[in-house]
Amino acid sequence: MAEQERIKRQRTERSTPATGEVTVDSSKGEQLKADLDELLDEIDEVLEENAEEFVRNFVQKGGQ
Amino acid sequence: MAVEKVLGIETEYGVTGGPGSDPVVASSIIVNAYAQGARARISWDFEGENPGLDARAQVGRTAFAPIVETHLANTVLTNGARLYVDHAHPEYSSPECRTPLEGLLYDVAGEEVMRRALRVANDSLRDVDAITLYKNNSDGKGNSYGCHENYLVRRDVPFDDVVRAMVAHLVSRQVILGAGKVGTETDDGLASGATYQLSQRAEFFEEVVGLETTMKRPIVNTRDEPHADAERFRRLHVIIGDANMSQVATLVKLGSTALLLALLEDEGVGAFPPLPHDPVRALRHYALDPDLRVVEPDEDGRTRTAWDYQDLLWTLAARYVARGGGVALGDDDAVAMVLDQWREMLDGVRDDPSRVADRVDWVAKRRLVEGYRERYALAPTHARLRAIDLQYHDLRPEKSLAARVGLREIADREGIREAVHKAPTTTRAYFRGECVARYPDAVTAANWDSLVFDLGHGPLQRVPMMDPLRGTAALTQDLLDKCQTADALLAALDG
Numbered sequence: 248m249a250e251q252e253r254i255k256r257q258r259t260e261r262s263t264p265a266t267g268e269v270t271v272d273s274s275k276g277e278q279l280k281a282d283l284d285e286l287l288d289e290i291d292e293v294l295e296e297n298a299e300e301f302v303r304n305f306v307q308k309g310g311q
Numbered sequence: 312m313a314v315e316k317v318l319g320i321e322t323e324y325g326v327t328g329g330p331g332s333d334p335v336v337a338s339s340i341i342v343n344a345y346a347q348g349a350r351a352r353i354s355w356d357f358e359g360e361n362p363g364l365d366a367r368a369q370v371g372r373t374a375f376a377p378i379v380e381t382h383l384a385n386t387v388l389t390n391g392a393r394l395y396v397d398h399a400h401p402e403y404s405s406p407e408c409r410t411p412l413e414g415l416l417y418d419v420a421g422e423e424v425m426r427r428a429l430r431v432a433n434d435s436l437r438d439v440d441a442i443t444l445y446k447n448n449s450d451g452k453g454n455s456y457g458c459h460e461n462y463l464v465r466r467d468v469p470f471d472d473v474v475r476a477m478v479a480h481l482v483s484r485q486v487i488l489g490a491g492k493v494g495t496e497t498d499d500g501l502a503s504g505a506t507y508q509l510s511q512r513a514e515f516f517e518e519v520v521g522l523e524t525t526m527k528r529p530i531v532n533t534r535d536e537p538h539a540d541a542e543r544f545r546r547l548h549v550i551i552g553d554a555n556m557s558q559v560a561t562l563v564k565l566g567s568t569a570l571l572l573a574l575l576e577d578e579g580v581g582a583f584p585p586l587p588h589d590p591v592r593a594l595r596h597y598a599l600d601p602d603l604r605v606v607e608p609d610e611d612g613r614t615r616t617a618w619d620y621q622d623l624l625w626t627l628a629a630r631y632v633a634r635g636g637g638v639a640l641g642d643d644d645a646v647a648m649v650l651d652q653w654r655e656m657l658d659g660v661r662d663d664p665s666r667v668a669d670r671v672d673w674v675a676k677r678r679l680v681e682g683y684r685e686r687y688a689l690a691p692t693h694a695r696l697r698a699i700d701l702q703y704h705d706l707r708p709e710k711s712l713a714a715r716v717g718l719r720e721i722a723d724r725e726g727i728r729e730a731v732h733k734a735p736t737t738t739r740a741y742f743r744g745e746c747v748a749r750y751p752d753a754v755t756a757a758n759w760d761s762l763v764f765d766l767g768h769g770p771l772q773r774v775p776m777m778d779p780l781r782g783t784a785a786l787t788q789d790l791l792d793k794c795q796t797a798d799a800l801l802a803a804l805d806g
Contacts, residue, residue, distance in 0.1 A: 279665050279717075286715055287682050290699070293710060298698035302451065305701055308334055308399035310323045310456025311524040311550065 313573035313639035314544070317463035317738055317779040318411070318565055320418045321404035322554050323397055323456040324425055325445035325704070330436070334399035337442045341401040342384035342394055344435075345428035387757040389732050389748040391740030392417065394424060398525070400456050401425065401444070406740030407759075407779050410641035411566035411649055412721075413735055418561050419722045420730035422446060426706050427731075446554045447704035448511035451697055453496045455515040457524065458554035462569055463779060464545040465576050466537075472580040473547060473572075474520055474531045479584055480571055481530050481551050482594045483620035485510040486603055487656040488564050490553035491673030493680055493700040494692040495599075505599040506691035507680065509673045511553045513598030519590045524550050530590055538759035540777045547572065551594075556704060556713035558721050559652050559670040566640065566649030570628045573639040578631070584623050585609040593617075601677060603660060621657055625650070668716070675716045676703050739782030745791050746800075753797030764797050772801055 295301035329337025385395040391406030403421035408414040425444050433441045449455045464473065489509035495501050500514040508514070521529030532550045539546065549568065555561045574582065586609060587593035593607035597617035606614035615623075629650055631637060637646040652670070659667030664674045680696050683689070689696060703712040734744025739760075746754050746762055755765040762774045776782050794800040 276663075276665060279668060282717055283678055283682050286679070287686055290679075290683065290712070290715075293712065293715070294695065294698055294702060295710075299694040302694045302697045302701065305325075305327060305450050306452060307325050307450035307454045307456060309454040309525060310398045310400045311459065 313576035313636075314463055314465045315409065315780055316411075316569040316573060316639045317407045317409060318414050318569055319405040319408055319461050320414060320421075320458065320561070320565070321402060321461070322418070322421060322446060322458045323400035323402045324706070325447050325450065325456065326400055326442060327445075328436075328440060328442040330440050335396065338396040338399060338401040339384040340432045340436070341425070341428045341442060341444070342386060342396055344432035345388075345394060345424060346384070346386040348427065348431045387743065387747050387754075388424070389734070389744050390417065390420060390730055391734035391738075391744035391747075392421065392424070394428075398456070401428070406734050406744065407738040408735050408740075409737040410645050411562050411569060412641070412645055413737075414565040415558055415562045416722045416726055416730050417735065419558060419727050422706060423727055423731050426708075429706065443710075444706040445701060445704040446556060446706060447490065447701065448554055449492065449496065449515070451492075451494065451496055451700070455512060455528075457512075457550055458552050459524075460549040460552055460565065460568065462547045462549070462572055463539070464547050464572055466541065466543050466545050468545070468576055470533070470545075472575060473545075475580045475586065476571060476575040476583045477531055477547075477549075477568075478519065478586045478590050479620050480568065480624050481549065482587055482590050483597060483617035483624070484564070484567065485513060485553070485594075485598055485673075486617045486621055486660055487653070487667075487671055488553065488555065488560050489513075489598070489671075489673040490555055490560075490704075491676035491680075491700070493696050499595060500599070503599050507601050507677060508598045509601060510598045512551060513594050516551060516591060516594055530594060539779050544779070553672070554704070555672055557670055557672045557675070557718050559656070559719055560672055562721065563649060563653045563656060566646075567624070567628065567653050569640050570631070570637055570646070570649065571624060574628060574631045574636060576639075577636055582627055584620065584627075585611045585613070587615075587620075588612075601673070618657065618661055625653055625657060628653075669719045672703075672713075675713070675718060676700065679703070679712060679716060736784035737780075739776045739779050741784045742776060742782030742787050742791075745787070746797075749791060750797035750800065764801060766798055766801065774801070774804060 326334050326337045329340055388394055393404040395402055403424055405417040405421055408417055429444055448458060490511045492508045492511050495505055497514045516528045516530055518527050518529040520531045520533060521527060522533050530551055532548045534548045537544045537546045552564060588608045588610055596605050596607060603616055603618050606616050608614050632646055640646050656667050656671055660671060668674045668678050680699055683699060684696055702710055705711045708714055734740040743757060753764050753766060754762055756763040760776050764772045790803055794803055
């Protein structure tokens with residue numbers, strides 16, 4: 248693990264990723280949970296009406 | 312020196328609907344709809360395609376050459392991609408890209424191509440015949456279809472070494488790259504009683520090394536069809552991956568695999584860890600364990616989790632980059648981004664999966680499935696949970712669940728729109744795409760390694776493109792700008 252951290256630090260010093268670092272703070276977990284609850288509140292409007300029929304009829308020919 | 316990692320992804324999309332619910336008809340409608348919309352009806356040229364060639368010295372006894380369907384809809388796009396009907400699925404094969412980030416961009420552009428095709432097609436169909444497309448890999452009933460990666464590799468690396476270097480990675484990378492699946496669908500999977508898997512594809516793999524892609528699928532595919540100068544290049548055809556909705560996952564999939572291949576080319580196979588003793592079993596057992604605790608013995612009798620393997624491989628890759636390796640993948644920042652994201656995903660799935668629910672498909676999907684299951688006290692593989700699984704991959708914005716779970720977007724939206732039409736500039740895809748765009752009436756057929764022109768007089772003329780790293784904008788843009796017609800271009804090429 249020490250080896251990993253050393254390597255990671257080295258790289259971070261050498262260059263900054265093109266996109267922003269993801270910072271993990273304590274509020275992120277709560278926000279994620281709230282977002283999930285919100286999505287679960289509205290998901291039935293998005294889900295196909297008859298789930299059983301939808302799932303049963305989803306038959307594909309095999310591919311590669 | 313490792314060869315520049317030219318790479319790309321080809322995706323077979325799940326398809327439903329269409330007249331008579333015939334998937335071949337629906338797939339053809341999709342391809343033709345886009346081709347008509349885009350005016351890019353160049354046919355694909357099958358000369359040079361020989362999917363039966365095996366990278367090993369001899370063809371395995373159980374191997375059969377796959378069937379090549381030559382009569383189905385097939386077209387080349389101005390972005391250098393191929394859009395066609397493969398088996399009973401519409402398939403988008405991205406153009407040759409030079410970096411993992413570019414590979415991601417053109418994979419996402421492929422989703423956009425399919426979405427546009429879907430809109431054009433459904434505008435002309437009755438509502439009851441409307442087509443839907445899914446970027447997934449299985450129907451939940453034992454039928455699977457692929458999302459294949461391709462990587463340029465030096466020919467002088469022995470294929471056995473490629474196998475030794477790749478197996479542990481391909482078996483274990485699902486811990487961060489799997490797209491997740493509710494339930495199981497093969498005999499072994501069903502016998503396990505598992506209710507959620509890391510991977511869409513894992514349970515369909517039956518051999519370690521082999522030539523097939525539609526049956527007895529192997530962890531390392533041996534198709535030896537470089538679409539390039541076979542004296543210098545291999546094309547490693549990786550068939551085991553899940554189609555990812557997460558852009559970060561696609562980036563890390565391409566980046567991690569390409570980095571390990573570059574390491575192999577630069578420093579040999581010695582640094583790589585021992586293989587799992589039974590790679591197929593390891594692949595499947597790892598897939599069935601979202602808690603990431605299952606261990607499998609390696610060749611030396613030591614047991615490892617899939618996470619352990621990934622940790623080891625990340626460390627190998629990071630040390631290689633710290634020594635100055637990785638230039639074959641592009642600039643420092645791009646390589647750093649791959650390593651950083653790979654590491655964050657690994658730490659996240661170990662410490663607190665919800666932390667990487669914005670990047671790891673199987674985690675994002677599982678949170679949705681588990682949340683819904685708890686809310687309505689459903690059985691773990693209830694039809695509504697399977698519907699959530701399917702709709703995670705639905706390409707329609709109004710139906711897609713992946714679009715609603717907050718996945719990080721790293722491909723620039725303007726860049727995606729441009730990538731739908733314009734080819735990468737740093738590979739031969741540039742020359743292919745530009746010729747299709749500039750001389751649409753003269754380009755009569757195309758393949759990865761050649762273009763065929765019909766000038767309306769004299770014989771057809773084939774322009775070979777055997778080096779994926781030539782035909783770039785730097786090498787051909789001036790020439791193309793000077794040539795207003797295909798006649799002029801071919802005269803200049805002759806001269």
